[in-house]
Amino acid sequence: MQNFDFYNPTQILFGQGQIAALARLVPAGARVLLVYGGGSIKQNGVYDQVTAALSGHTVLEFTGIEPNPSYETLMRAVELVRKENIGFLLAVGGGSVIDGTKFIAAAAVLDGVDPWQILEQRGKPVKSALPFGSVLTLPATGSEMNPAAVVTRKATHEKFAFSSRHVFPKFSILDPSVTFTLPLRQVGNGVVDAFAHVMEQYMTYPADAPVQDRFAEGLLLTLIEEGPKAISDPDNYAVRANVMWSATLALNGLIGAGVPQDWSTHIIGHELTALYNLDHAQTLAVVMPANLRLRKQAKRAKLLQFAQRVWNLTEGDEDSRIDAAIARTQAFFEQMGVKTRLADYGLDGAAIDAVVAALEQHQMLTLGEGRDVNLEASRAILELAR
Ligand code: NZQ
Numbered sequence: 001m002q003n004f005d006f007y008n009p010t011q012i013l014f015g016q017g018q019i020a021a022l023a024r025l026v027p028a029g030a031r032v033l034l035v036y037g038g039g040s041i042k043q044n045g046v047y048d049q050v051t052a053a054l055s056g057h058t059v060l061e062f063t064g065i066e067p068n069p070s071y072e073t074l075m076r077a078v079e080l081v082r083k084e085n086i087g088f089l090l091a092v093g094g095g096s097v098i099d100g101t102k103f104i105a106a107a108a109v110l111d112g113v114d115p116w117q118i119l120e121q122r123g124k125p126v127k128s129a130l131p132f133g134s135v136l137t138l139p140a141t142g143s144e145m146n147p148a149a150v151v152t153r154k155a156t157h158e159k160f161a162f163s164s165r166h167v168f169p170k171f172s173i174l175d176p177s178v179t180f181t182l183p184l185r186q187v188g189n190g191v192v193d194a195f196a197h198v199m200e201q202y203m204t205y206p207a208d209a210p211v212q213d214r215f216a217e218g219l220l221l222t223l224i225e226e227g228p229k230a231i232s233d234p235d236n237y238a239v240r241a242n243v244m245w246s247a248t249l250a251l252n253g254l255i256g257a258g259v260p261q262d263w264s265t266h267i268i269g270h271e272l273t274a275l276y277n278l279d280h281a282q283t284l285a286v287v288m289p290a291n292l293r294l295r296k297q298a299k300r301a302k303l304l305q306f307a308q309r310v311w312n313l314t315e316g317d318e319d320s321r322i323d324a325a326i327a328r329t330q331a332f333f334e335q336m337g338v339k340t341r342l343a344d345y346g347l348d349g350a351a352i353d354a355v356v357a358a359l360e361q362h363q364m365l366t367l368g369e370g371r372d373v374n375l376e377a378s379r380a381i382l383e384l385a386r
């Protein structure tokens with residue numbers, strides 16, 4: 001196991017009825033900005049619960065954070081925060097709203113630096129941020145308990161991630177009952193995203209880290225068991241709760257501490273979203289199976305472990321077990337309603353050229369745990385995903 005520094009200061013309040021706790025969690029006396037998306041929270045009662053809990057606070061609102069939040073929209077929120085002297089932010093929504101709020105929190109107090117540099121330099125300019133909390137409505141990204149955010153600059157089709165220890169949420173409220181209103185597409189997206197997060201931290205090479213491995217395998221098995229039930233039995237609270245907690249634990253730093261990590265699927269996927277506006281999870285469902293196929297040799301030991309422990313594949317020779325495990329993974333994404341081929345999204349060879357050119361422009365030249373996913377490998381992955 002490698003040395004690590006595990007730091008996670010986010011308080012989690014999990015379960016039905018927890019939104020009421022906002023009354024005591026949000027600092028009294030602060031001017032609060034409620035940040036949300038396109039309005040789903042107004043239709044499903046979450047907005048009413050939040051405003052009721054905050055009836056004793058001074059609350060302003062910023063709405064219109066879009067999926068894959070844009071720099072352009074977020075900068076309007078930054079202006080409002082400065083003008084209105086906001087002291088606390090409350091994100092209510094999915095990963096896009098929480099990520100957007102992290103950027104707003106950091107950019108609002110940034111002095112003498114162009115805010116785009118937060119993204120361009122992956123968080124380096126962030127020396128402080130406004131405090132914020134979140135009410136999560138879509139289990140997927142893990143943003144509710146991590147220090148990362150992804151922002152898209154629409155004008156230039158750039159989608160970059162940043163992270164900083166200053167942008168952990170102070171608290172996150174996870175009430176699984178608010179996820180009953182999710183469209184099936186978002187349920188499937190969330191399960192695939194969480195699954196991919198575990199894989200990016202687990203599917204590398206053995207690192208004498210059995211705790212992280214078994215924890216990761218437990219999350220994968222839970223997502224495989226519970227994910228399909230969230231579609232077939234959508235009103236089941238226990239299923240929603242288990243999906244929600246799995247997604248949070250998939251990317252809160254715990255399973256990735258002290259082990260090698262990959263993330264090449266995500267980086268290639270971000271270019272697909274920036275260029276063609278695919279949902280984040282759609283890009284992962286396309287790239288990940290092809291990525292595993294291309295790098296079968298480098299990931300051989302872990303693929304065999306995955307085949308046995310996650311998919312219970314113990315018969316036949318090693319190569320056939322590995323192939324079957326990757327095929328099962330792809331079939332699982334399809335079962336969750338997320339298509340796994342570029343052609344399913346109307347993309348062809350021209351898109352492959354464009355993604356590879358974007359990776360080159362963004363200096364994404366040596367990805368993965370072995371830094372061996374160069375531009376040729378990225379192209380080969382996309383070719384395998386056609
Ligand atoms: O905008 P509203 O009206 O709220 O509707 C949203 C949105 O249209 C809707 N929705 C959310 N909760 C709902 C609901 N509809 C009905 N009922 C509910 N309870 O769902 C749509 C998608 O929301 P979004 O927040 O975009 O989805 P998600 O949580 O999947 O977030 C995706 C973003 O997170 C980034 C992605 O790149 C993408 O930009 N990621 C962030 C990460 C992180 N911070 O660590 C890691 C991830 O790998 C990922 O890259």
Ligand code: ZN
Pocket residue numbers: 141193196197266280
């Ligand atoms: Zn993701």
